[in-house]
Amino acid sequence: MEEFDVIVVGAGPAGLRASANLAKAGLKTICFDKNQEIGIPKRCGEGLGMGWFERLDLKPDPKWAVQEIRGIVLYAPSEKKIDLDFNKINGYVLERRVFEKELAKVASKNGAIIKTKADVFELKRADGKVEVKVNEGGDIQEYSSKLIFACDGVETLTARRLGVNTTMNMADYDAGYQYEMTGIDFKPVNMLHFFFGSDVAPRGYVWIFPKGKNHANVGIGIASLQEGSAKEYLDKFIASHPNLSKGSIIEVNCGCIPVGGFLDELAADNLLIAGDAAHQVNPIHGGGIGIAMEGADFASEVAIDSFKKNDFSGKFLNQYTKNWYKLRGNKLKAILTKRHMFENLTDSDFEILTEAVTGEDVLTLSHSDMIGAAKVVTKKLVKYPKLAKLMLKYLK
Ligand SMILES: Cc1cc2nc3c(=O)[nH]c(=O)nc-3n(C[C@H](O)[C@H](O)[C@H](O)COP(=O)(O)OP(=O)(O)OC[C@H]3O[C@@H](n4cnc5c(N)ncnc54)[C@H](O)[C@@H]3O)c2cc1C
Known part of the structure; x- marks a missing residue:
């Protein structure tokens, strides 16, 4: 049984980032992924906001940051729209398989070992450690470590x-x-496009995330207990848009997104949980790449400390829970409330919003405090008291 300081399960953004951090701190680290290739299947619209580049100290590299984005376009069911142009680069659409391989290179350079086609199928605590069994392409191997990082996704x-x-x-x-599509027409290429409506995407939206001219990820996220499948809704949307239906599908991606809230405790004895495994995603738009990597950073910090103090108890490791909620989790909880507001908007509410509210108003709303946001809502929606009341209720 080979012994490591840390075993990381899952080589997605969370697991690779954690592996890089831990190995850099001198911990003997191994990271397993059950898939045969890092970054595949991508299960992702590949959008990443500029704030994450700054927070995670990532430099956009044209190898994987393939499309500059400067804003978003929101479409009501009638396809009346609101443009939110930030007038500067506000994020990128990634080529995620390349991005993740680059993360793997960093982890490896720092000294971590990464193994693909390696399915971690059994874990049990013994003598203050965790014993792990891994199916490595048919060979069963055994490892042990004091600390396990659960970064194994949704x-x-x-x-x-x-x-x-x-x-x-x-x-x-x-x-x-989601389909990655080519030979399609949409404009502008440097904006993310979101389409709302109960017939379009119940409790969700259709997105077009451009990857160059005539090429994009065209996807949908809907409530999982909806009648009708996400695929059916997406196919219907594409069929009703000749600019899309004339194109070709070069990749199909599907997956689940944990949007309903976060684990109360992100650690237990010998265990830290990060990324989708801990439900660390933005509950409104489902984005999780940046949050997963940041979660891994918070967890790594406490893990490194646990080796200094030789304490791998849940009590000690839950310092990670405290740190994460203080700096990120509580903000995301507030966003969860806004999600509930969106869920209660009707098709006609969306139409009113595109009529009454400008892109600038939306930016003011998202950046102001409660009082500032309430002022915008009251002023702009004075003619629509029912909608204004609903929005004010959630702003509170
Ligand atoms: C359709 C869709 C669109 C999305 N679009 C976006 C977007 O545009 N922007 C954004 O930021 N986020 C998006 N997300 C969310 C984003 O993809 C996830 O939040 C992100 O991948 C989470 O990273 P992670 O490392 O926690 O998990 P993952 O990326 O899921 O990685 C987990 C890894 O663990 C491995 N694994 C699982 N079990 C085992 C095991 N037993 N042994 C070994 N390995 C194992 C898996 O193979 C996988 O590689 C989207 C999600 C979906 C489903």
Whole structure:
């Protein structure tokens, strides 16, 4: 049984970032992924906001940051729209398979070992450590470590195998389905496009995330307990848009997004949980790449400390929970409330909003405090008291 300081389960953004951090701190680290290739299947619209580049100290590299984005366009069911142009680069659409391989290179350069086609299928605590069995392309190998990082995404079993229940109600997952399409027409190419409406995407939206001219990820996220599948809604949307239906589908991606809230405790004895496994995603738009990597940073910091103090207890490791909620989790909880407001908007509310509110108003709304936002809502929606009341209720 080979011994490591830390075993990381899952080589997505969370696991690779954690592996890089831990190895850099001198910890003997190994990271397993059950898939045969890093970054595949991508299960992602590949959008990443500029704030994450800054927070995570990432430099956009044209190898994987393939499309500059300067704003977003929101479409009501009638396709009346609101343009939010930030007038500067506000994010990128990535080539995620390249991005993740670059993250793997950094982790490896720092000294971590990464293994693909390596399915971690059994974990059990013994003598203050965790013993792990891994199916490596048919060979069963055994490892042990004092610390396990569960970075195994939305389908996580690692934490559950160590006694932590990470499941949520089915209603708290969104179902995502996406085509990477080429030979399509849409403008502008440097904006992310979001389409709303109960017939378009119940409790969700259709997105077009451009990857150059005539090429984009065209996807949908809807409530998972909806009648009709995400694929059916997406196919219907594409069929009703000749600018899209004339194109070709060169990749199909699907996956689940945990949008209903976060784990109360992100750690237990010998265990830290980060990324989708801990439901660390933005509950409004489902974006999780940046949040997963940041979660891994918070967890790594406490892990490195746990080796200094030789304390791998849940009590010690839950310092990570405290740090994460203080700096990120509580903000995301507030966003969860806004999600509930969006869920209560009707098609006609969306139409009113595109009529009454400008892109600038939306920016003011998202950047102001409660009083500033309430002023915008009251002024702009004075003719629509029902909608104004609903928005004010959630702003409170
Ligand atoms: C349709 C869709 C569109 C999305 N679009 C965006 C977007 O545009 N922008 C954005 O920021 N986010 C987006 N997301 C969310 C984003 O993809 C995730 O939040 C992000 O990938 C989470 O990273 P992670 O490292 O936690 O998990 P993952 O990326 O899921 O990585 C987990 C890894 O663990 C591995 N694994 C699982 N079990 C085991 C095991 N037993 N043994 C070994 N390995 C294992 C898996 O193979 C996987 O590689 C989208 C999600 C979906 C489904």
